[in-house]
Structures are given as C-alpha cells and as structure tokens.
Amino acid sequence: MTIAGLSTVLIPASLLAGGSAAAAxxxxxxxxxxxxxxxxxEPxxxxxxxxxxxxxxxxxxxTTSRGGRTVLATTTQSASASSSxxxxxxxxxxxxxxxxxxSRWTQGKLTLSLATTDPxxxxxxNLTPKAGQYQVAWTVTGDSAGSVDAVGENYVLSSAGYWYGQGLTTTPQGGPIEDQPWPLNAGDVDNEGMGPSSHDRNNPFWYTSSSTGLWVNTNNDMNxxxxxxxxxxxxxxxTGTNSYNSTVFVESTPRSVYGDYVAIAGTPQHLDDPEAYFRTPTWNTWAEFNTNVTEDNFLAYVHQLADNHIPGHAIQIDDGWNSNYGDYTFDSTKFPTPKAMSDEVHKLGFDLGLWMTLWINKGTKNFDYAKEHGYFFKSKANPDDVCLVxxxxxxxxxxxxxxxxPDARAWFSGIMHNLMTTYGVDGFKFDTRFYAPSCAPDAGYTTxxxxxxxxQxxxxxxxxxxxxxxAWTGTQRYGFAMRDNDKGTDWHSYQAALAQVLSLSTVGYPFVETDMIGGSSGAPENPPTKEVLVRWAQAAALMPLEYASTSPANPRYDKETIDLYRAAMTLHERLTPYILxxxxxxxxxGEPIMKPIFFDFPDDKASYTLSNEWxxxxxxxxxxxxxxxxxxxxxxxxxxxxxxxxQRVVHGPTTxxxxxxxxxxxxxxxxLGTPDTGMLMRALHTGAK
Incomplete structure (x- = not known):
C-alpha cells in the first residue's frame, strides 16, 4: 500500500485504520x-x-504521548542543523x-528512510515499540558515511517536564565541584567527553517528571x-560512530522508569562493603593536609580523632605518601617509620588505607620496568611507544x-599486596581513570x-x-559504594553535593555518600566554616554511608563543633540498623536507599524541585x-x-x-504506620515503644 507523500511505503492494510482486520x-x-x-x-x-x-x-x-498528553517530543527541523x-x-x-x-512496518518494527540536508x-x-518503552536505532549511510564522526538526537525539554539522571554534570557555574542543577533543566549542563573512561561518575540515562526516560546505548564518549x-x-x-541506539521509556511514574533502566543496567550482585562500614565514616587526610601529609602530622590527626571519641572505621593517607608517583614506596623523609605508624593507627582502633593510582610517571623505576615488560597501554599515534597521558x-x-x-595485572596486584603485608595496609582509595581514549585498546577490547x-x-x-x-551502565552490579567528586568548602558546594548524591542514587547506585564532609577543594588553606562543617555532617548522617576528612577537633574550631559533629556521627550509628x-x-x-520524595509520592508536585530533602x-x-x-x-x-x-504529628501533604x-x-x-516506624522511633530516642 502507498501513502501519499512517501516514495516507498509498505504498511500492511490490516494495520491501517479501517482495514479489514480492524476488529482484531x-x-x-x-x-x-x-x-x-x-x-x-502500544496498548x-x-x-x-x-x-x-x-x-x-x-x-x-x-512525539510521544500518554493519555492524550505529550510526555516527550523531539525538536523539529530548524535553521540550525545541530538542534534538529x-x-x-x-x-x-x-x-x-x-x-x-x-517507511515499512514489519515484524513489530517501523523502518523509516530520512532525507538529510546533504543529498x-x-x-x-528504526523504531521498535514494546511495553513501557521503545527502541530507536538509526544509521547514517551514503558514499561518505565513513567520515561521520558524531551522531545525536535533540529533545524539547519542556515536553517532558523536569529532567534528572546522568550523575555528575559539568556546568558554566562551576559544576561538578560547586554546582549541580536539580532538576537538570533548571541549570546549564555542558558535558563533553562523558563516557566509560571519564573520571566523573556518569550513566547515559535520564528520566523526567512526566514519567518518560532516555537511555543511550553506547560505550563511546558522549557530548x-x-x-x-x-x-x-x-x-x-x-562520538566516533555513524549509528545511534537508544531506548525511550514511557511509564506511569518516574520510579517505574528507574525500574526499567535498572532492569537493563543490573542490580548489585552483592554488598561489597561490610556492615561495619555503614556504621561509621571513612576518614582521609586530603582536606587536612593535601600532599603535605607526613608521618608526624598524620599520627597527630589520628590521635586527635581518637582522643575526642569521633567515630570512624578506617583512616586513609591520601596523595603525598609515596616517594614517586608510580614507585609505590613511602617517602622516607616524610614517613621514616611507616610500619610503626601503621601499628599505632591499628592500636587506636582504625584500619589504615592508602591512596592508589595505576598511573606511573615517566622517570620512575616502575615506569622503566613496566615499559620493558609491556605492561602499559600503547599509543594510538605510534603503537611502538607507551601511551603517555x-x-x-x-x-x-x-x-x-x-x-x-594478565601479567601486568598480576604485577600490579603484587605491588599492592606487598604494601599490605610489609606495612599492614588494610585497604586503598583508588583514584584516576583506568583507561584514556588517547591510548590504543587491546585487540577486541572496548573502553x-x-x-x-x-x-574486577x-x-x-x-x-x-x-x-x-x-561508572557507566552496568557497573551497578558490582555493589560498590558511590560518592560524588571533590567539593569546595562553601555552601554552594555542599548544596551541589546533596543534588549529586541524589542523582547517583537514582541512576542505580544505592550505596551513596558525599565526598569529604565539609569539602576538600581549596583546603586546607580555605577550610569550611563551623556551620558548613556541622550542617554537612548532619546531612551525611542521613545517607547510607559517610566519608570525612576535615577534623572538627582541629584547633581552628571550638568544642561545640566537636560535640555537634560527634552527635551527627552518633545519629548515623543509631540509624545504621534501619539503613542495613x-x-x-x-x-x-536496585531500590535506592536514599531517594527523592517523588519516587514514593509521585503526586507530590512540590517535591520535584527539591534537592535538599529526601x-x-x-x-x-x-x-x-x-x-x-x-x-x-x-x-x-x-x-x-x-x-x-x-515531638508532634504532622499531617501531609503540607509545607x-x-x-x-x-x-x-x-x-x-x-x-507513621509502617513496619519500620517503631525501629526509627527508638533509634531517634523519642521514647516511643
């Protein structure tokens, strides 16, 4: 059958309105x-x-509609090709x-031929509808299709209401360190090079207040x-392809869209962290000392926390402990007796951790060794050379x-195990990326x-x-904790941290925490005020996990700061059985432990713009x-x-x-009235039975 205006149309008559099979x-x-x-x-x-x-x-x-209402729409053809x-x-x-x-409809798929602005x-x-979602797959073809280096789609944001997802965002206003829009379309997001090799925490998934969503199925970098x-x-x-594959979700609630995405990305296969790690924070030296950490000031820091009964299960020495970046030996000038230092940390009741990276600087002993044995990625430009990043x-x-x-992996694993056995190191803070796009991948491997x-x-x-x-689609299944990135030490950065943790939690990572309480970017020269530090600690207490650095016992703060900070940590400990x-x-x-109010109350319209409640x-x-x-x-x-x-009952909805x-x-x-009400009332010392 031919429809006027189309050069080729093969849509079976039984599928057209008024056809003989319309009754069924x-x-x-x-x-x-x-x-x-x-x-x-789609019924x-x-x-x-x-x-x-x-x-x-x-x-x-x-245009996608549900119940006669538009819930998502692409842009239309415009004078600017980039916004079509x-x-x-x-x-x-x-x-x-x-x-x-x-156009052609066959075997449940609509195939369209599209003309372009270049003949x-x-x-x-191709468009394939299914229950609650439809798949989109298209390819640019032609004599010069091999020269296509990026493909994309554009949507009218207002057609779907508010937008969420992705994880961390880069913005002209200082994101991701000092800014994170919530919802995303309330700000200005401009992310280049977002992909599996990024140091940020991203997923190519977005969902909306109209209960639609978008997942771009790619392992390439995105803009x-x-x-x-x-x-x-x-x-x-x-980027780097002439084909585009995505899924558009159409559900009744944002929580259902999230569920559809988690069905693709996967749920945690297990809990990676012991229960004790949920109870008290991990401490890290970065905000206190930056790279100027030494054995003496580190031990003073540990004693400071212990003497003031500030909770924690591990204390990590961040960047600054090693003699050279890549030789993985303690700087003997700064750390003359690392084993004795480790013993003292354990004596005070903490595990010891070290900052770790797989990036080995040119000029170090390990660089020469790894180069000689072929343990490094090779350069794309010259496969005979090491890829220097x-x-x-x-x-x-x-x-x-x-x-x-496998040999490179075993060699590096041996280095880490040697640190553990020689110095009593219990764990590591992994930092930097594990691959860079400028490097040549091994045969058959993708980013x-x-x-x-x-x-793994x-x-x-x-x-x-x-x-x-x-992070990227699929890493949810490892069950790792997930935190946002370095933050400034001001109120804006604290606010960005709250929005980012909510964002990470609702792209499939339930075990979330902010980066260092009080921020770290600009510290220790620009530490957080007492108020920022205490309020940040209080917010972190109401999240699944806690990560800390700035000590409230630092002489710059007063006794009240110590007491209020400790109270926040104690609050989190009391909530731990409920969190677990x-x-x-x-x-x-994959249900988020920390989630926006509208996940459970989709009709609560006021909650859709709140990043400081959950x-x-x-x-x-x-x-x-x-x-x-x-x-x-x-x-x-x-x-x-x-x-x-x-100590009163509030009847909602209300502000x-x-x-x-x-x-x-x-x-x-x-x-009130839930299976967890009693547990929470007792944990929060209300006196309720």
Missing part, C-alpha cells in the same frame, strides 16, 4: 492519521500504560535529517547538553597499567571493557567504603539545613509523620514554612 488489531497498532504522520499505539500491558508515538513526516519529528531531531557531523560540518521519504547522506531509522545557554533543548550526541601529578606524562594484560576490568581488579581489595570514581534493613531490597531490586528508605524524611540560616521550608508528603524535633532548626537540630520526620 495486532499489537501494537499502526495507523496513518493523515498523509502528514504515522502513529503507533497497556505488563503493568505499563498505553502510549502513542507520532511520527511527523515533513518536517521529521517524533536527528543530527550528525561529517568532515567538520553538521547535517540533519529533514523528512520521511519512505550525499541519508538516514535509516551532552541540557538547557545549555538556556536553549530549552536536551542534546545527546555520541598528562595528568595533575606528572608534567612528562604517565603510563597506565593495562589491566587486560567499557576496561571499566569492567577495573571493577578493585573488587579484590578493600576499598574501605569508597568504591571507584568511574534497606540493603537486601537494594541488592535484589527519603531514607521509605519511612524517614530527611530535611537538613543547607544554607547559612536556622530556618527552612519543609515539604511533608501525604500521610502522618512524626516530627522528631518538635512547613520557616521551620526552625538551630545548629544542633536536624529536621527529620518518621512516617
């Missing part, structure tokens, strides 16, 4: 509403709602798909822009140990494979509750103070909630305006 339509149902469009209707099934996909032919556009629905770059120029020239190229576009320059557009481009600790560049090489190898390698060692600093009760569900289903489990509402004030508004969702500070919380108070609310 197949699923899904494809109709031509007019010569201007093709519509696919409700498997717990997912019915939805409709409308393909506008000229200009090309795709389907776009690609080739030879330094950007082109766009313009209109549908042909030498065309796009073959992502969300409302960049206040454009109102979401641009998701994949510039980084913040090596002007001449560093070689990266190739974990795909994603090296991320897998890194997780690190899993053999105790990461002391910190996990890794690299959430772990089996997180392992089984649910810990299903029964504790956390509303820490995140600014230099002693009041804040608190959004309380539907139901009955016990106000811990005021508590100018809720007072002095520096010693942490606004918390226990949901």
């Amino acid at each position: 339509p197949e699923s899904p149902r494809v109709t031509q509403a007019s010569d201007a469009s093709i519509t696919i209707t 409700a099934q498997d717990g997912s709602p019915a939805y409709t996909i409308t393909v506008n032919k000229a200009p090309f556009r795709i 629905p389907v776009t690609f770059t080739a030879g330094g120029s950007t082109y766009a798909a313009t209109r549908v020239t042909g 030498g190229y065309h796009v073959t576009y 992502v822009q969300i409302n960049h320059g206040q454009s109102g557009l979401g641009s998701f481009a994949v 510039p980084w913040w600790n090596g002007e001449q560049g560093a070689g990266i140990v190739d974990l795909a090489n 994603r494979d090296y991320l897998e190898l890194a997780h 390698f690190a899993d053999d060692f105790d990461m002391q509750g910190l996990g890794l600093t690299a 009760k959430q772990v089996p569900r997180a392992v089984k289903t 649910l810990l489990g299903d029964s504790l509402l956390a509303a820490p103070v995140d600014s230099d004030t002693t009041t804040r508004d608190v959004d309380v969702p539907a139901g009955q909630w016990y106000d811990v500070a005021r 508590l305006r100018a809720y007072g919380a002095n520096l010693a108070q942490v606004p918390m609310f226990v949901r």
Whole structure:
C-alpha cells in the first residue's frame, strides 16, 4: 500500500485504520492519521500504560504521548542543523535529517528512510515499540558515511517536564565541584567527553517528571547538553560512530522508569562493603593536609580523632605518601617509620588505607620496568611507544597499567599486596581513570571493557567504603559504594553535593555518600566554616554511608563543633540498623536507599524541585539545613509523620514554612504506620515503644 507523500511505503492494510482486520488489531497498532504522520499505539500491558508515538513526516519529528498528553517530543527541523531531531557531523560540518521519504512496518518494527540536508547522506531509522518503552536505532549511510564522526538526537525539554539522571554534570557555574542543577533543566549542563573512561561518575540515562526516560546505548564518549545557554533543548550526541541506539521509556511514574533502566543496567550482585562500614565514616587526610601529609602530622590527626571519641572505621593517607608517583614506596623523609605508624593507627582502633593510582610517571623505576615488560597501554599515534597521558601529578606524562594484560595485572596486584603485608595496609582509595581514549585498546577490547576490568581488579581489595570514581551502565552490579567528586568548602558546594548524591542514587547506585564532609577543594588553606562543617555532617548522617576528612577537633574550631559533629556521627550509628534493613531490597531490586520524595509520592508536585530533602528508605524524611540560616521550608508528603524535633504529628501533604532548626537540630520526620516506624522511633530516642 502507498501513502501519499512517501516514495516507498509498505504498511500492511490490516494495520491501517479501517482495514479489514480492524476488529482484531495486532499489537501494537499502526495507523496513518493523515498523509502528514504515522502513529503507533502500544496498548497497556505488563503493568505499563498505553502510549502513542507520532511520527511527523515533513518536517521529521517524533512525539510521544500518554493519555492524550505529550510526555516527550523531539525538536523539529530548524535553521540550525545541530538542534534538529536527528543530527550528525561529517568532515567538520553538521547535517540533519529533514523528512520521511519512505517507511515499512514489519515484524513489530517501523523502518523509516530520512532525507538529510546533504543529498550525499541519508538516514535509516528504526523504531521498535514494546511495553513501557521503545527502541530507536538509526544509521547514517551514503558514499561518505565513513567520515561521520558524531551522531545525536535533540529533545524539547519542556515536553517532558523536569529532567534528572546522568550523575555528575559539568556546568558554566562551576559544576561538578560547586554546582549541580536539580532538576537538570533548571541549570546549564555542558558535558563533553562523558563516557566509560571519564573520571566523573556518569550513566547515559535520564528520566523526567512526566514519567518518560532516555537511555543511550553506547560505550563511546558522549557530548551532552541540557538547557545549555538556556536553549530549552536536551542534546545527546555520541562520538566516533555513524549509528545511534537508544531506548525511550514511557511509564506511569518516574520510579517505574528507574525500574526499567535498572532492569537493563543490573542490580548489585552483592554488598561489597561490610556492615561495619555503614556504621561509621571513612576518614582521609586530603582536606587536612593535601600532599603535605607526613608521618608526624598524620599520627597527630589520628590521635586527635581518637582522643575526642569521633567515630570512624578506617583512616586513609591520601596523595603525598609515596616517594614517586608510580614507585609505590613511602617517602622516607616524610614517613621514616611507616610500619610503626601503621601499628599505632591499628592500636587506636582504625584500619589504615592508602591512596592508589595505576598511573606511573615517566622517570620512575616502575615506569622503566613496566615499559620493558609491556605492561602499559600503547599509543594510538605510534603503537611502538607507551601511551603517555598528562595528568595533575606528572608534567612528562604517565603510563597506565593495562589491566587486560594478565601479567601486568598480576604485577600490579603484587605491588599492592606487598604494601599490605610489609606495612599492614588494610585497604586503598583508588583514584584516576583506568583507561584514556588517547591510548590504543587491546585487540577486541572496548573502553567499557576496561571499566569492567577495573571493577574486577578493585573488587579484590578493600576499598574501605569508597568504591571507584568511574561508572557507566552496568557497573551497578558490582555493589560498590558511590560518592560524588571533590567539593569546595562553601555552601554552594555542599548544596551541589546533596543534588549529586541524589542523582547517583537514582541512576542505580544505592550505596551513596558525599565526598569529604565539609569539602576538600581549596583546603586546607580555605577550610569550611563551623556551620558548613556541622550542617554537612548532619546531612551525611542521613545517607547510607559517610566519608570525612576535615577534623572538627582541629584547633581552628571550638568544642561545640566537636560535640555537634560527634552527635551527627552518633545519629548515623543509631540509624545504621534501619539503613542495613534497606540493603537486601537494594541488592535484589536496585531500590535506592536514599531517594527523592517523588519516587514514593509521585503526586507530590512540590517535591520535584527539591534537592535538599529526601527519603531514607521509605519511612524517614530527611530535611537538613543547607544554607547559612536556622530556618527552612519543609515539604511533608501525604500521610502522618512524626516530627522528631518538635515531638508532634504532622499531617501531609503540607509545607512547613520557616521551620526552625538551630545548629544542633536536624529536621527529620518518621512516617507513621509502617513496619519500620517503631525501629526509627527508638533509634531517634523519642521514647516511643
């Protein structure tokens, strides 16, 4: 059958409105509403709602609707090819798909032929609907298709409401260190080089308040822009390919979209960290000393924490302990008796950890050895040379140990085990990336494979509750802790930390924590104020895990700082049994332990813009103070909630305006009538039975 305006159309008559088989339509149902469009209707099934996909032919556009309401829409053809629905770059120029020239529906898939702004190229576009989602796969073809170096799609952000996901974001306002929009389209996101080799924590997954979502199925680097320059557009481009593969989710709630993504990414196969790691924080020297850490000031720091009864299970020496970057020996000038130092740390009740990187600087003994034995990645430009990668600790560049090489992996593992047996080191903080795009991959390996190898390698060692600093779709299954990146020491950075932890938790990583409480970027010269440090500690107490560095016992602070900080850590300890009760569900289903209110209360419209409130489990509402004030508004969702500070019942939904919380108070609310109510009431010392 031919539809006017299409050069080639093969849509079976039984699938067109008014066809002879209309009484018993197949699923899904494809109709031509007019010569201007093709519509696919996916019926409700498997717990997912019915939805409709409308393909506008000229200009090309795709609109997704549910219940007669648009819930996601691509852009339409514009004067700028870069902001069109389907776009690609080739030879330094950007082109766009313009209109549908042909279509075919067969075996549950709609295949479209798209003309482009360059007659030498065309796009073959496939759309496959399923319950609750549809797959999109398209390829740029033509005589010069091999010159295509990036492909992308563009969406109208407002068509889907608020946008979330991705993990950490780069923004002109200082992200990811000092800024993280929540929701994403409330800011200006501009991420280049987002991919499996990135040092940031990202996933190519986004979800929206309209209960739609997008997952881009790629292991290549991406360029992502969300409302960049206040454009109102979401641009998701994949580099190094002429093909694009994505999944659009269409569900009834944002939580259901998240569930669909976790079904793809995977859930934690186990809990990587012992239960004790949830109880007390990991301490690290970075914010206190930067690279100026020595044996003397480190031991003074450990004693300071112990003498003031500040909880912790491990204390790590960050960057600055080794003699050369890559030789993995203690600097004998700064650390003259490392074994005795280790014994003293253990005597005080802490495990000892070390900062660790697989990047080995040129000029070190281990560089020469690893080069001679072929343990490094090779250069893409010259396969006979070591791939030298510039980084913040090596002007001449560093070689990266190739974990795909079994001998290299065994050699490096031996180095780490030697540190453990010789000095009594218990665990490690892994830092830097495990692969760089400038390096030549081993035959048959992708960037994603090296991320897998890194997780497998690190899993053999105790990461002391910190996990890794690299992520992509699929790394959820390792069950590692996940933290945001270095933060400044001001209120803006603290606020960014809260939004980032929520973001990481809702792309599939339930065991989350902020980076160092109080921040570390700019420290120790620019330490956090008393108020920032205490408020940050209070917020961290209401998260699954804690990571600390700035000591409240530092002489710059007063006794009240010590007492309030300790109180926050003690609060977290009291909540640990409740937190651990959430772990089996997180392992089984990927359910976030820390989550936005709208995950459990999708009708609570006020909660969709809140990054400073969350649910810990299903029964504790956390509303820490995140600014230099002693009041804040608190959004309380539907139901009955016990106000811990005021010892009263609050009936939601309601907003508590100018809720007072002095520096010693942490606004918390226990949901009444749940299986966990009693446990929480007892943990929070309300006196309830």
